[in-house]
Amino acid sequence: MYSYIARQPIFDQRQQLIGYELLFRDGEQNSFPSIDPDEATSRLITEHHFLVGLERITQHKLAFINFTEDSLLYQFPHALDPANTVIEILESVPFSSELLTACRQLHEQGYQLALDDYTFNPQWQRLMPYIHFLKVDIRQNPLPTLAAQLAQLEDFRGKLLAEKVETMEEFQQLKQLGFDYFQGYFFAHPQMLRHKKLGHHQIHLLALIAEAAEPELDFDKLVRVMERDLGLSYKLLRFINSAFYARTKPIQTLKHAMVFMGAIELKKFIALVALSNLAENQQPELLKLSIIRARFCDLIAQASGQAQLQSSAFLTGLLSLIDALLEQPLPQVLTQLPVQDAIKQALLNQQGPLSQPLQLVLHYEQANWQNCQQQLQHLSSEPMDVRAMYLDAIEWAEQLQL
Structure with a gap:
């Protein structure tokens, strides 16, 4: 039996991250494993906080956690640090x-409380002095x-938090x-809101991404491209000399760095x-x-015995939000990005072998555990610790300095 956890980011008015809602389940009929809400809260704390540390999952941001009636009355929150825990009182x-x-x-103990799915019912007025x-x-x-x-x-002095915001207009x-x-x-999962013309610098970066998608790398060509951009050259040398590779002697030249890293890395x-x-x-x-x-898709491809797809799976995950980053429709971006058809099929149509790791991470982000289990069955007959892979991906992204 595996335990899962997902996190959905919460932003302020300037779109700065302030915390995550941590999701063990998203409904009794769409959960894995199938358990009642009280057990879900208990297992989220015991399996993730005690064994992993919720601060590791939230990177020390606020953790919004759902609590049912019994879990509140029987003092489950006391296992959590009041400094970075928001106790969500479920609408039920x-x-x-x-x-x-x-x-x-x-x-009184310093915990911040939230009323989830607030319905403006007067019955909650007596709780308002304690609600943040x-x-x-x-x-x-x-x-x-x-x-x-x-x-x-x-008269409410706390903060208002809007859920299920789907468009810029609503925001x-x-x-x-x-x-x-x-x-x-x-x-x-940002939606495309407006169109913006790409500048020469951005087109140059898209060309680099396209070069990374080629089956065979032309090291000499890449050196010539990188040498024209001092910023990219510096980042490559800093990356290769970082703790990721634990080298005793620093690498000085671009060609040496590229050969040392190898084609996949x-x-x-x-x-x-480039991204x-x-x-x-x-x-x-x-x-x-x-x-x-990207990291999650890479790990899934490796664990499912599809090592030959690792770099393509990595690139598929990395490009999954490029429409939002460039503020252009995805089909339009991909016309300027000559990546292999398998990546395009995964991004545009959710089809092909590269779509499976991507769909798995999308289900995981939304806490669709039943769909996660089904997707895992398509990927491999061997069990995989998806939670550990997702934690690895979070830490890898946090530590990466580009």
Whole structure:
């Protein structure tokens, strides 16, 4: 039996990351394994916090964790650090004097509390002095009627958090309504909102990514390309001399660095550096999520016995958000990026062998455990520790300095 955890980022008005909602499950009918909510909360804490450390998963950002009635009343939160834990009271929890007492005690102990899927029901008024976050599902509370509902909260001194934000228009409207924090597919799976012409520098970087996708690398050609960009040359030498390779003697020349890295690692590095330069004016979390997906797809391809697909799987994950990074439709970006057809099929149509690692990481991010299990069965008959691979991908992305 494997345990899983997913994280969905939460941003402020400037699109800066403030924390993650940690998801053990997303509904009893779409969970793996099939357990009740109380056990899900308990196992999230015991299997992930005690064995791994939630701070490792959130990289010391706030951890928003769902709690049911029993898990609140029986003091499960006390195992967690109040400094970086937000206790989410699920919408299914009924109000009671016992709940009020538990919330007051948690508040006094320094924990931050959130009401999940807040419905503007007056029954929650007695809890408000202890609530730091109100999470409002904007699919259940449409924007046209939300302003009138928010007027009921004029005495609330906490923060408003909008859930299921899907478009830039919604994001802008919610900011005007006074929301402080946001989460949803607009951030985790950004949609194309406008078109922007690519400059010569960006086209040059796309050409580098395309070169990394070639079956056979032309080292001399790459040296000539890299030598024209001092920034890229510096990053290559810094990367090869970093702790990743633990060399006793530094490498001084580009050609030496490329040969030492080998074709597979060099392909990854070129794609990483090129994409990081493409994304330099975008929110860093988009780039980090791209790198996490790339590393995860790479590890999955290796673990499933498809080592020949590793570099292609890595590039597929890395390019999975390139439409958002360049603010262009994905088909249009791919016309300027002559990558192999298998990568295009995976990105555009979710088809082919390279789509399987990518679909697995997308299901994992959304805590669709049942779909994760089905995808794993397609990939390999051997068991794989997907949670460990995802943690590896997170740490790899955090440590990488480009």
